[in-house]
Amino acid sequence: MRKIALPALALLLAVAPAAAQDRDFGKVEIKVTKVAGSVYMLEGAGGNIGASVGEDGIVIVDDQFAPLVDKIRAALKGIADKPVRFVINTHVHFDHTGGNAAFSSTSTIIAQENVRKRLLSGGTAGNLASVKFESEPAPKEALPIITFAQDLALHLNGEEIRAIHFPHGHTDGDSVVYFTGSNVAHLGDDFVTYGFPFIDLGNGGSVDGMIAALETILPKLPADVKIISGHGPISSVADVQRFITMLKETRAAVQNEIKAGKTLEQLKQEKVLEPWSKWSGSFISSDAFIETLYNDLTGKKTSEPTRHN
Numbered sequence: 001m002r003k004i005a006l007p008a009l010a011l012l013l014a015v016a017p018a019a020a021q022d023r024d025f026g027k028v029e030i031k032v033t034k035v036a037g038s039v040y041m042l043e044g045a046g047g048n049i050g051a052s053v054g055e056d057g058i059v060i061v062d063d064q065f066a067p068l069v070d071k072i073r074a075a076l077k078g079i080a081d082k083p084v085r086f087v088i089n090t091h092v093h094f095d096h097t098g099g100n101a102a103f104s105s106t107s108t109i110i111a112q113e114n115v116r117k118r119l120l121s122g123g124t125a126g127n128l129a130s131v132k133f134e135s136e137p138a139p140k141e142a143l144p145i146i147t148f149a150q151d152l153a154l155h156l157n158g159e160e161i162r163a164i165h166f167p168h169g170h171t172d173g174d175s176v177v178y179f180t181g182s183n184v185a186h187l188g189d190d191f192v193t194y195g196f197p198f199i200d201l202g203n204g205g206s207v208d209g210m211i212a213a214l215e216t217i218l219p220k221l222p223a224d225v226k227i228i229s230g231h232g233p234i235s236s237v238a239d240v241q242r243f244i245t246m247l248k249e250t251r252a253a254v255q256n257e258i259k260a261g262k263t264l265e266q267l268k269q270e271k272v273l274e275p276w277s278k279w280s281g282s283f284i285s286s287d288a289f290i291e292t293l294y295n296d297l298t299g300k301k302t303s304e305p306t307r308h309n
Contacts, residue, residue, distance in 0.1 A: 035182070035184050059086045060087050061088045069102040092111075093125070118171070126202045170188065183225050184227075190230070197284065214244050
């Protein structure tokens with residue numbers, strides 16, 4: 001993320017969504033970058049927004065926080081004076097869905113069906129250890145009114161916009177959105193550039209699912225596709241491949257220590273992820289990622305709503 005430093009990101013995700021909405025967003029600026037074709041990326045506070053802008057109107061992918069909706073609308077109007085017809089959520093987290101209620105008065109909210117369930121129920125997100133935050137049930141206005149199980153296609157602005165569900169990666173409701181004509185893919189938080197990722201075990205995420213999602217989608221995309229990450233700058237296939245390699249290597253390192261009978265505390269004390277220390281950040285530190293991998297690989301679970309995958 002560029003507009004909010006990682007310590008601030010960590011703080012946002014450590015508190016309830018209502019508290020995050022009370023933060024002062026007045027100084028946040030929305031930065032607009034042309035990605036390719038009819039697609040733009042908007043950066044502000046929260047997850048990156050992808051936007052298809054053309055004669056048929058505007059489709060946005062994710063919508064950050066409610067207090068930023070007017071700024072987001074203004075930034076989009078600076079590109080073209082067209083209505084936001086559709087909002088696609090890549091997953092449930094409030095830094096990607098916080099603007100839903102405000103946008104729903106004029107736009108149709110779309111998401112994978114587990115996103116709606118998670119918004120309806122609220123609950124605890126996190127890695128079942130040090131990374132944890134609570135969400136209250138979302139108001140009716142914030143709920144997607146069109147949901148899909150596996151995939152969905154919109155046909156606007158001269159191209160097919162495909163939303164494809166990949167289960168149990170960052171969460172259990174993740175979608176990748178591919179703008180076929182513009183050759184741009186928004187990977188949501190299945191791919192981030194701030195370091196070790198946040199894998200939300202509390203909301204059905206897993207490291208295996210994240211790896212599977214990325215390894216499944218990459219071969220289906222052109223080699224020169226432009227990648228919009230959940231957080232961070234525009235990226236390439238090579239950037240995603242490096243991310244996958246890190247996930248596989250760190251998973252293997254922790255798995256080997258688990259097989260050797262090591263405890264979570266021993267893994268932390270022995271700094272098992274030291275070879276990947278450059279990925280450690282103020283949000284997801286090496287210790288936090290050890291917790292994530294350990295809890296995931298040993299099968300630690302939390303209560304989850306029924307899924308229909």
